[in-house]
Amino acid sequence: MPHNSEIYLTFSEYSNFRFHDIDSNEHEVFITGKYLLDGHNLWLIYDDRPKQKFDFYKTEEPDAHYEIRSYPIEKGGYLFVHGDCE
DSSP, X not given: XXXXXXXXXXXXXXXXXXEEEEOTTSOEEEEEEEEEEETTEEEEEESSSOOEEEEEOOXXXXXXXXXXXXXXXXXXXXXEOOOOOO
């Protein structure tokens, strides 16, 4: 998927997440639940739908923007990378 800052995931230290997405009708959707890290798998355990497995890994080279290694999260057409959360 091309860069789209309107679609993002936020995580809390208490294993909660909030997934801000855009549905097929181009409406904002806020999905919440718990997350679980299992090796290279990130499980999103939604409050209102079946859980999903995303790939979670560490890049080999530092990210050009942050000068640190990043931890991309991927599934299907989604690719999440670290961003500023201001």
